[in-house]
Amino acid sequence: MAFVTRQFIRSLSSSAALHAAIKHVTIIGGGLMGAGIAQVAASTGHSVVLVDTSEDILKKSAKGIESSLKRVAKKKFAEKPEDGEAFIQKILKNISTSTDAASVVQGTDLVVEAIVENLKVKQDLFGALDKAAPEHTIFASNTSSLPIADIASSTARLDRFGGLHFFNPVPMMKLVEVIKAPGTSQQTFDSLLEFSKALGKHPVSCKDTPGFIVNRLLVPYMLEAVRLHERGHGSKEDIDVAMKLGAGYPMGPFELLDYVGLDTSKFIIDGWHEKDPDNPLFAPSPLLNKLVAEGKLGKKTDVAVSSFI
Numbered sequence: 001m002a003f004v005t006r007q008f009i010r011s012l013s014s015s016a017a018l019h020a021a022i023k024h025v026t027i028i029g030g031g032l033m034g035a036g037i038a039q040v041a042a043s044t045g046h047s048v049v050l051v052d053t054s055e056d057i058l059k060k061s062a063k064g065i066e067s068s069l070k071r072v073a074k075k076k077f078a079e080k081p082e083d084g085e086a087f088i089q090k091i092l093k094n095i096s097t098s099t100d101a102a103s104v105v106q107g108t109d110l111v112v113e114a115i116v117e118n119l120k121v122k123q124d125l126f127g128a129l130d131k132a133a134p135e136h137t138i139f140a141s142n143t144s145s146l147p148i149a150d151i152a153s154s155t156a157r158l159d160r161f162g163g164l165h166f167f168n169p170v171p172m173m174k175l176v177e178v179i180k181a182p183g184t185s186q187q188t189f190d191s192l193l194e195f196s197k198a199l200g201k202h203p204v205s206c207k208d209t210p211g212f213i214v215n216r217l218l219v220p221y222m223l224e225a226v227r228l229h230e231r232g233h234g235s236k237e238d239i240d241v242a243m244k245l246g247a248g249y250p251m252g253p254f255e256l257l258d259y260v261g262l263d264t265s266k267f268i269i270d271g272w273h274e275k276d277p278d279n280p281l282f283a284p285s286p287l288l289n290k291l292v293a294e295g296k297l298g299k300k301t302d303v304a305v306s307s308f309i
């Protein structure tokens, strides 16, 4: 009994130590998702470095974080707006930026990657970071659709590699899918669960299967809405209204496609179609392809040229 208690206490203190270990986080990619993850990590007291390919992009990310924080502060300090600015500045102090991922990962506990949804680009990034990061550093990808095991295969730290799939907009969406690939150790998986909770999120455990839970259901639904419209069976506006008022969704499928980004949605469906060409749920959409080819990516490019809304 004493042995069991000692073991129990040891396991509690070791998981507390693991949780305490994730203090410094490097987020690679300062786009829609990376900026949101950086904001939430900084808001929960983590020290964050946000990395992207240029200073201009990082400036845009910082502006996006600040305006999102203003929205949070407006609500949080509705009674005392003068405290809102101090709240924002305190959080912004936890974030620094860099264009040199290899140098900043040298002092980090966790790398969260949120770059373009492309296997080769993600593998190249992690392959390079694996050489620069310390032994204890955990790597996680925010991929929407790629197998974590395939991304991790470019590194020699399969046991310290997992998935952390956040949802857009990150400051508002409570869910994080924590993905355990075949090589992910239990210790790494537990650390990622703990980290998600430390961000104030609700984690769910996922296997390394296409789209995990949410996207496996959501992406075919959004694409089916586009196909329904392509068949002439409903206007975009009516389909959006129908799903909002008839199914209680906060956004209709076209609005949501714009919100997620048409390029990201296309990457997801094309990748699945390539692997499973006979599955009608993964069939590419001519309309989506055309809009992406025209550079109309939805909200991230410009709401005024927003493709679906």
Ligand SMILES: C[C@H](O)CC(=O)SCCNC(=O)CCNC(=O)[C@H](O)C(C)(C)COP(=O)(O)OP(=O)(O)OC[C@H]1O[C@@H](n2cnc3c(N)ncnc32)[C@H](O)[C@@H]1OP(=O)(O)O
Residues within 6 Å of the ligand: 068, 069, 071, 072, 075, 143, 144, 166, 167, 168, 169, 170, 171, 172, 173, 215, 218, 250, 251, 256, 260
């Ligand atoms: C594809 C990927 O792999 C996976 C994915 O991410 S799939 C996409 C998942 N996301 C969704 O399904 C999102 C669905 N939409 C929603 O839940 C809601 O529409 C929403 C939370 C985005 C916005 O809420 P809603 O009430 O509809 O609209 P809105 O009036 O704009 O926002 C209400 C308040 O929420 C807060 N808010 C919304 N977005 C915010 C943000 N980015 N940052 C901070 N606060 C925000 C603000 O307080 C805002 O009030 P404000 O306008 O006065 O600042």
Ligand SMILES: NC(=O)c1ccc[n+]([C@@H]2O[C@H](COP(=O)([O-])OP(=O)(O)OC[C@H]3O[C@@H](n4cnc5c(N)ncnc54)[C@H](O)[C@@H]3O)[C@@H](O)[C@H]2O)c1
Residues within 6 Å of the ligand: 028, 029, 030, 031, 032, 033, 034, 051, 052, 053, 057, 113, 114, 115, 116, 117, 118, 121, 125, 142, 143, 144, 145, 165, 166, 167, 168, 259, 260, 261, 264, 300
């Ligand atoms: N958009 C969504 O709703 C959503 C939700 C969950 C997960 N995801 C996933 O998150 C990832 C990012 O998606 P996003 O919507 O934020 O994309 P985004 O296009 O808004 O941002 C990607 C950012 O990564 C940067 N980048 C590209 N290559 C880089 C590199 N080698 N090093 C550093 N930075 C680099 C780009 O400059 C860009 O700023 C994708 O894997 C996507 O599938 C997206």
